[in-house]
Amino acid sequence: xxxxxxxxxxxxxxxxxxxxxxxxxxxxxxxxxxxxxxxxxxxxxxxxxxxxxxxxxxxxxxxxxxxxxxxxxxxxxxxxxxxxxxxxxxxxxxxxxxxxxxxx
Amino acid sequence: xxxxxxxxxxxxxxxxxxxxxxxxxxxxxxxxxxxxxxxxxxxxxxxxxxxxxxxxxxxxxxxxxxxxxxxxxxxxxxxxxxxxxxxxxxxxxxxxxxxxxxxxxxxxxxxxxxxxxxxxxxxxxxxxxxxxxxxxxxxxxxxxxxxxxxxxxxxxxxxxxxxxxxxxxxxxxxxxxxxxxxxxxxxxxxxxxxxxxxxxxxxxxxxxxxxxxxxxxxxxxxxxxxxxxxxxxxxxxxxxxxxxxxxxxxxxxxxxxxxxxxxxxxxxxxxxxxxxxxxxxxxxxxxxxxxxxxxxxxxxxxxxxxxxxxxxxxxxxxxxxxxxxxxxxxxxxxxxxxxxxxxxxxxxxxxxxxxxxxxxxxxxxxxxxxxxxxxxxxxxxxxxxxxxxxxxxxxxxxxxx
Amino acid sequence: xxxxxxxxxxxxxxxxxxxxxxxxxxxxxxxxxxxxxxxxxxxxxxxxxxxxxxxxxxxxxxxxxxxxxxxxxxxxxxxxxxxxxxxxxxxxxxxxxxxxxxxxxxxxxxxxxxxxxxxxxxxxxxxxxxxxxxxxxxxxxxxxxxxxxxxxxxxxxxxxxxxxxxxxxxxxxxxxxxxxxxxxxxxxxxxxxxxxxxxxxxxxxxxxxxxxxxxxxxxxxxxxxxxxxxxxxxxxxxxxxxxxxxxxxxxxxxxxxxxxxxxxxxxxxxxxxxxxxxxxxxxxxxxxxxxxxxxxxxxxxxxxx
Numbered sequence: 115x116x117x118x119x120x121x122x123x124x125x126x127x128x129x130x131x132x133x134x135x136x137x138x139x140x141x142x143x144x145x146x147x148x149x150x151x152x153x154x155x156x157x158x159x160x161x162x163x164x165x166x167x168x169x170x171x172x173x174x175x176x177x178x179x180x181x182x183x184x185x186x187x188x189x190x191x192x193x194x195x196x197x198x199x200x201x202x203x204x205x206x207x208x209x210x211x212x213x214x215x216x217x218x
Numbered sequence: 219x220x221x222x223x224x225x226x227x228x229x230x231x232x233x234x235x236x237x238x239x240x241x242x243x244x245x246x247x248x249x250x251x252x253x254x255x256x257x258x259x260x261x262x263x264x265x266x267x268x269x270x271x272x273x274x275x276x277x278x279x280x281x282x283x284x285x286x287x288x289x290x291x292x293x294x295x296x297x298x299x300x301x302x303x304x305x306x307x308x309x310x311x312x313x314x315x316x317x318x319x320x321x322x323x324x325x326x327x328x329x330x331x332x333x334x335x336x337x338x339x340x341x342x343x344x345x346x347x348x349x350x351x352x353x354x355x356x357x358x359x360x361x362x363x364x365x366x367x368x369x370x371x372x373x374x375x376x377x378x379x380x381x382x383x384x385x386x387x388x389x390x391x392x393x394x395x396x397x398x399x400x401x402x403x404x405x406x407x408x409x410x411x412x413x414x415x416x417x418x419x420x421x422x423x424x425x426x427x428x429x430x431x432x433x434x435x436x437x438x439x440x441x442x443x444x445x446x447x448x449x450x451x452x453x454x455x456x457x458x459x460x461x462x463x464x465x466x467x468x469x470x471x472x473x474x475x476x477x478x479x480x481x482x483x484x485x486x487x488x489x490x491x492x493x494x495x496x497x498x499x500x501x502x503x504x505x506x507x508x509x510x511x512x513x514x515x516x517x518x519x520x521x522x523x524x525x526x527x528x529x530x531x532x533x534x535x536x537x538x539x540x541x542x543x544x545x546x547x548x549x550x551x552x553x554x555x556x557x558x559x560x561x562x563x564x565x566x567x568x569x570x571x572x573x574x575x576x577x578x579x580x581x582x583x584x585x586x587x588x589x590x591x592x593x594x595x596x597x598x599x600x601x602x603x604x605x606x607x608x609x610x611x612x613x614x615x616x617x618x619x
Numbered sequence: 620x621x622x623x624x625x626x627x628x629x630x631x632x633x634x635x636x637x638x639x640x641x642x643x644x645x646x647x648x649x650x651x652x653x654x655x656x657x658x659x660x661x662x663x664x665x666x667x668x669x670x671x672x673x674x675x676x677x678x679x680x681x682x683x684x685x686x687x688x689x690x691x692x693x694x695x696x697x698x699x700x701x702x703x704x705x706x707x708x709x710x711x712x713x714x715x716x717x718x719x720x721x722x723x724x725x726x727x728x729x730x731x732x733x734x735x736x737x738x739x740x741x742x743x744x745x746x747x748x749x750x751x752x753x754x755x756x757x758x759x760x761x762x763x764x765x766x767x768x769x770x771x772x773x774x775x776x777x778x779x780x781x782x783x784x785x786x787x788x789x790x791x792x793x794x795x796x797x798x799x800x801x802x803x804x805x806x807x808x809x810x811x812x813x814x815x816x817x818x819x820x821x822x823x824x825x826x827x828x829x830x831x832x833x834x835x836x837x838x839x840x841x842x843x844x845x846x847x848x849x850x851x852x853x854x855x856x857x858x859x860x861x862x863x864x865x866x867x868x869x870x871x872x873x874x875x876x877x878x879x880x881x882x883x884x885x886x887x888x889x890x891x892x893x894x895x896x897x898x899x900x901x902x903x904x905x906x907x908x909x910x911x912x913x914x915x916x917x918x919x920x921x922x923x924x
Binding site for chain 1: 637676
């Protein structure tokens with residue numbers, strides 16, 4: 115089956131996620147947030163959010179605590195580097211691959 | 219209303235009647251008076267359009283492309299090196315399927331510099347996916363501009379309307395100015411299927427992969443090749459649409475009737491000349507002279523050059539003994555582009571052995587070299603005499619080497 | 620008195636979809652994300668070939684949630700003009716037009732059209748995101764590549780010429796607003812973009828964008844590196860509003876404290892400068908010191924009052 119029925123005749127893209135596929139697969143290391151060190155988590159209130167601010171991909175949410183979307187997080191490490199309390203550490207992706215493979 | 223004015227003014231009036239909304243202007247001889255006239259019309263408040271004096275021709279077409287993508291009817295004009303400067307954008311507008319109209323006031327290209335008429339500028343753009351129409355006099359210019367907008371917006375392919383620099387752009391002829399109300403009835407406001415809009419966001423003309431891919435709604439979208447195929451498919455359909463537009467114009471204004479090509483004395487002609495633009499009318503003098511001598515000659519003036527109406531042209535030439543193509547341009551390293559196209563149209567894809575006319579190719583008038591009727595007559599007569607045994611593939615008229 | 624935006628007062632809404640093809644740690648990623656928050660929905664973007672073209676998504680998926688017109692390399696500013704003309708003709712002038720071009724598309728191939736648009740006074744914001752080379756095509760040198768940087772086509776000697784000062788060129792067009800920003804100071808960027816779109820004519824904002832693969836550093840240090848560029852005084856954050864020059868943010872702080880971080884630290888952190896000789900670093904340090912001497916004197920005068 116071809117694309118004859120496709121409505122448009124030009125290069126016309128609509129907004130949507132994942133143009134680059136599952137960019138989470140690019141990661142060599144994964145950012146893990148320690149809620150005990152994270153300022154908004156500890157305070158139970160909106161605060162800091164340096165990780166949310168600097169994330170180039172917008173995959174960290176401005177919630178209490180911030181949540182990272184691992185589907186798309188590329189593992190750049192900026193959040194870990196900029197966190198004022200070092201609440202985020204970069205953990206090798208290989209650890210998670212093995213445990214995720216074991217999941218039923 | 220009947221007036222006597224220049225070809226450039228005829229074009230400008232056509233643009234005014236077509237209610238173009240965005241006009242990009244950059245000066246280049248011999249097109250300049252066209253956009254100057256438009257600036258005068260706009261500044262006098264006689265036309266409600268945005269006049270953008272750009273800093274280059276590449277930018278002129280950039281303005282038109284963006285304006286059209288945003289939903290406005292856009293126009294620009296240029297010649298020669300200006301046309302070449304916007305070459306990248308010409309391809310772009312075609313692939314983006316934008317209904318731009320551009321007048322190309324034909325002029326030879328550098329180097330070396332020339333400001334005089336030949337067709338190398340527009341001929342060199344024939345592969346870009348624009349519709350290319352050549353007109354022969356001022357009436358055809360003003361009618362042609364209006365029809366161009368209609369055609370462009372119907373098939374969503376940009377149109378290049380070509381007329382000879384100086385010979386048409388700067389000479390004065392009488393012509394009829396269509397009535398604005400009638401033009402409005404023929405050409406309604408531009409309403410594209412899509413125009414850039416925050417209410418319906420889209421990212422236009424970005425990088426397109428070689429293969430097809432699913433879009434955000436899970437539907438299989440075109441790849442680059444499909445998008446380009448559709449341009450070609452719609453170009454071919456344009457021939458039929460052009461017939462319709464011309465018929466429609468005839469009903470409103472009483473003029474037209476030969477959208478693909480215009481003939482003079484071809485009905486019983488043994489030898490048919492083929493050419494583009496004002497040269498076609500010049501050749502009529504030669505036809506008359508030959509007819510007086512008993513030679514059954516005729517002239518086919520091609521109007522729609524791209525898409526090339528191969529079938530129709532082949533039909534029009536099939537019964538002739540000889541075809542003589544007179545051109546003011548060539549594809550260097552081979553032959554005249556029009557001649558190539560005509561020969562190809564006469565040679566069927568199935569390679570059948572049915573007798574075809576001989577085809578001669580004359581190059582003339584490059585850089586505005588004077589075209590003498592006597593030279594045309596001699597060449598035509600020579601071709602009729604020599605027929606298939608002319609020997610040379612390419613012949614030149616007016617060369618002083 | 621204009622209130623500076625804080626992280627918490629930034630709009631939460633995202634105008635970019637995740638999962639785009641930008642490199643990990645891309646400075647443009649942050650700048651684009653935050654600047655779009657300042658622009659809002661009623662905006663149409665104009666983008667030439669550049670890293671942003673790729674970031675915004677390949678057909679048929681758009682990472683950007685705003686409408687955008689991709690245009691040929693040289694024509695960004697001209698296309699912006701054309702878009703504005705159409706919006707005027709259609710009575711939709713409230714829609715903002717914002718061009719985003721890379722350094723190549725601004726300072727090299729795009730400069731002619733940009734100058735033309737600036738002279739015509741067309742009402743749009745032109746943002747140059749400057750990662751200091753033709754990064755999208757593999758790190759070739761551009762007009763804004765800094766001196767001595769190793770690039771794909773200055774692989775052994777490094778770039779011999781100095782960085783082209785595009786903001787100064789644009790300021791010479793007497794624009795209502797010219798500003799420099801850094802990907803490492805996104806709140807400053809947010810405020811400047813927000814201010815720019817309220818002003819008339821062409822507005823120009825130049826953002827320095829640290830680029831991990833192009834500059835040669837670990838992605839995690841992207842923000843630190845951008846800050847270092849400013850703290851060494853090599854890159855200044857400033858505004859030129861109605862021909863009045865004013866240092867802003869971290870650059871203003873440098874002037875106040877009269878202290879510059881040695882520029883050697885900045886060069887040593889990036890492998891694109893690995894072949895720099897000590898004498899070349901010293902020469903640049905002297906240039907920086909001279910450049911800042913005036914601002915330091917002004918600060919001193921202010922102190923003495």
